[in-house]
Amino acid sequence: MHVPHLLGDSFICEPPKILDLEGGFRFHHGDLVAPFTIVYETYGELAADRSNAVLVCHALSPGPHVAGRYSRDDAKPGWWDGMVGYGKGIDLAQHFVVCVNFPGSPWGSTAPNSMNPATGRPYGSTYPWFAVEDMVESQRIVAEHLGISRWKAVAGSSLGGMQALMWAAMHPERVGALICMAAAAAVPVTGVAWHLIGRKLVESDPAFHRGDYYDAAPGSDAMLRGLQLARMVGHMTYLSGAAMEAKFGRRRRGGTRQFEVDSYLEYQGQKFATTYDANSYIRGQAAMDEMDLTEQFGSLEAAFAKFRGATLLVSFDTDWLFPATEIGRLSDHMRRAGVPVHHLAISTPNGHDAFLLDYPLIVPAVRELLERA
Amino acid sequence: MHVPHLLGDSFICEPPKILDLEGGFRFHHGDLVAPFTIVYETYGELAADRSNAVLVCHALSPGPHVAGRYSRDDAKPGWWDGMVGYGKGIDLAQHFVVCVNFPGSPWGSTAPNSMNPATGRPYGSTYPWFAVEDMVESQRIVAEHLGISRWKAVAGSSLGGMQALMWAAMHPERVGALICMAAAAAVPVTGVAWHLIGRKLVESDPAFHRGDYYDAAPGSDAMLRGLQLARMVGHMTYLSGAAMEAKFGRRRRGGTRQFEVDSYLEYQGQKFATTYDANSYIRGQAAMDEMDLTEQFGSLEAAFAKFRGATLLVSFDTDWLFPATEIGRLSDHMRRAGVPVHHLAISTPNGHDAFLLDYPLIVPAVRELLERA
Numbered sequence: 001m002h003v004p005h006l007l008g009d010s011f012i013c014e015p016p017k018i019l020d021l022e023g024g025f026r027f028h029h030g031d032l033v034a035p036f037t038i039v040y041e042t043y044g045e046l047a048a049d050r051s052n053a054v055l056v057c058h059a060l061s062p063g064p065h066v067a068g069r070y071s072r073d074d075a076k077p078g079w080w081d082g083m084v085g086y087g088k089g090i091d092l093a094q095h096f097v098v099c100v101n102f103p104g105s106p107w108g109s110t111a112p113n114s115m116n117p118a119t120g121r122p123y124g125s126t127y128p129w130f131a132v133e134d135m136v137e138s139q140r141i142v143a144e145h146l147g148i149s150r151w152k153a154v155a156g157s158s159l160g161g162m163q164a165l166m167w168a169a170m171h172p173e174r175v176g177a178l179i180c181m182a183a184a185a186a187v188p189v190t191g192v193a194w195h196l197i198g199r200k201l202v203e204s205d206p207a208f209h210r211g212d213y214y215d216a217a218p219g220s221d222a223m224l225r226g227l228q229l230a231r232m233v234g235h236m237t238y239l240s241g242a243a244m245e246a247k248f249g250r251r252r253r254g255g256t257r258q259f260e261v262d263s264y265l266e267y268q269g270q271k272f273a274t275t276y277d278a279n280s281y282i283r284g285q286a287a288m289d290e291m292d293l294t295e296q297f298g299s300l301e302a303a304f305a306k307f308r309g310a311t312l313l314v315s316f317d318t319d320w321l322f323p324a325t326e327i328g329r330l331s332d333h334m335r336r337a338g339v340p341v342h343h344l345a346i347s348t349p350n351g352h353d354a355f356l357l358d359y360p361l362i363v364p365a366v367r368e369l370l371e372r373a
Numbered sequence: 374m375h376v377p378h379l380l381g382d383s384f385i386c387e388p389p390k391i392l393d394l395e396g397g398f399r400f401h402h403g404d405l406v407a408p409f410t411i412v413y414e415t416y417g418e419l420a421a422d423r424s425n426a427v428l429v430c431h432a433l434s435p436g437p438h439v440a441g442r443y444s445r446d447d448a449k450p451g452w453w454d455g456m457v458g459y460g461k462g463i464d465l466a467q468h469f470v471v472c473v474n475f476p477g478s479p480w481g482s483t484a485p486n487s488m489n490p491a492t493g494r495p496y497g498s499t500y501p502w503f504a505v506e507d508m509v510e511s512q513r514i515v516a517e518h519l520g521i522s523r524w525k526a527v528a529g530s531s532l533g534g535m536q537a538l539m540w541a542a543m544h545p546e547r548v549g550a551l552i553c554m555a556a557a558a559a560v561p562v563t564g565v566a567w568h569l570i571g572r573k574l575v576e577s578d579p580a581f582h583r584g585d586y587y588d589a590a591p592g593s594d595a596m597l598r599g600l601q602l603a604r605m606v607g608h609m610t611y612l613s614g615a616a617m618e619a620k621f622g623r624r625r626r627g628g629t630r631q632f633e634v635d636s637y638l639e640y641q642g643q644k645f646a647t648t649y650d651a652n653s654y655i656r657g658q659a660a661m662d663e664m665d666l667t668e669q670f671g672s673l674e675a676a677f678a679k680f681r682g683a684t685l686l687v688s689f690d691t692d693w694l695f696p697a698t699e700i701g702r703l704s705d706h707m708r709r710a711g712v713p714v715h716h717l718a719i720s721t722p723n724g725h726d727a728f729l730l731d732y733p734l735i736v737p738a739v740r741e742l743l744e745r746a
Contacts, residue, residue: 189621190614193634197605204598206579225577232570233606241563241696248562250665259662261566289632292623323614 010077013068031128039108040100044092056099057156057163063107064099082359089363102135112279125211132291155179157355172307177373181314181355185293191321195285198230227278228269240318240351300333311341316354383450386441404501412481413473417465429472430529430536433657436480437472455732462736475508485652498584505664528552530728545680550746554687554728558666564694568658571603600651601642613691613724673706684714689727
């Protein structure tokens, strides 16, 4: 039996794993990038019959480090440590969790900031504009590598939730159950518009050099102001008005006239722009915006016609990007397609990011779904 | 008796009027700009006893041209032509309407893009950062010039509504009635944050040259991309998600993959950035953000302690900038101060801009208030 190394409320996890594709990765739109590295992480133990594997799909900003700490000194656990762990919503005492860093994300897999061995320079502007289908394909490759022919469940939030929906539509027989939070089968127009504005902010920064900015801004401290501004816009769309009132109101920084919200947004934008890659950011948002299961399959009923997995959709009433009404609409269509759907509509001041915060409200429903699956 | 030149649903108005202040204009924060020109417009006829004057305060983007057309060939009437006119909400058959272009706005009054006679160059970065108090003071100067010691009513929406509230607080005895739409006694933190982001977008444009961009971008076709982007952000905050769904959804421009909302926002941003002045924009938004009657008077009850005019507050349930809850809160405080307030809470998909669109829903309440006043 596997003995987890518990560490307070979290645990010691294994380091990221690497899968090298010598033949490269063929993108949905036709481009081939070779060689290609896929980085992924796993947690818990795969059952002998491989029936307990849960795929967690990460969103735009985070990477494959879902839960746990790499060592005792690790400052922070993974991004969904409140959901995934021993005794938690996705209980590692029973489940084997896999998270794959999607192609184009800068957290390990081959991405726009990776060196192109053919040129000796980062791919930059030449890196393909990827699609949600590519994220699913990279996860399918890892599943095959691990000998997992069917996921007990596929779970995700935001862009991760969109990938989970894409799994159910593309590979219905390989998905036992579906957990999708703060996401829908397409981004509603408001989110599309904010993404487009963010992308224009990145592209308007002269230092971006149309994507080939790696030489111009070398060193780990380099930061594109355009990406920082784009993230400030993005961060606004993740918050609710009520949460901003409670957190900042119109308060000023001590002894100055600067609004507290101003320094908070600058800080959040800077933190992001010094660690994330601008080419990954604009491509990842474009992938979100381009996904549209209605357009792709003709209707949502057609998209989910063959899927029968127990499904949990979670919406948050202060989410601007994926409003609860939109997720309610998805729920209706899936039900009409014959999918057993539970739509958990949560009231919270925490906006789009509630899936990272409101664990007491979402964990019970996740546990219940996995017990049934 | 005055015979209006009616023109379809509108009328022929007089050209803008000019008031030259030889001694200049002393700004609230101490700066003097001299000489200084104030441009204003008037509609209808001032009664012999000067009891029928209504001050309309304009918002950030529009100017003093409230209603009517300058000539038969004029493509568009003034910005509040649905409210102000013969037989309309503010009926010119009974009222004399005044609108003053506030100091710093680029529609005629001396502004950052005006020539500084002392240097032979536009004021640019040297133009003062003005306050809502300056808008009120310019209106007070015009009232004095016209011999109007008391307004029958002061009306405005958005930044114009904030000026109306400032009038009631600064000159309570000079305001007979108050009409304030989509505005409050301070901008809530969400709006402050969007304004700050917009300002950063303007200032991040290298072509802005810290405000002294007039030489660098000469000619009427010149446009700052930073201002265009800021306006796209601003425009988003004026719309509701429901209106965007209805107007655009996820539709693409015929034969292309470009989202319709993308070309709409680019167009709106361009239209604004080719006609409005960037220095005026960032200063006007800062003036909005800095106004805070609670901070200034200690409490809203204190701010309105001496005001007794009949008051109409109008809120729109899809307004992100001034949520109905915030206007409800203002209404409660004013009532506690002893002001007779009617809060008209309107349900509409039209967002912040509903005051320019939902005339059937707001005109009756305005007429009723003016009949009582």
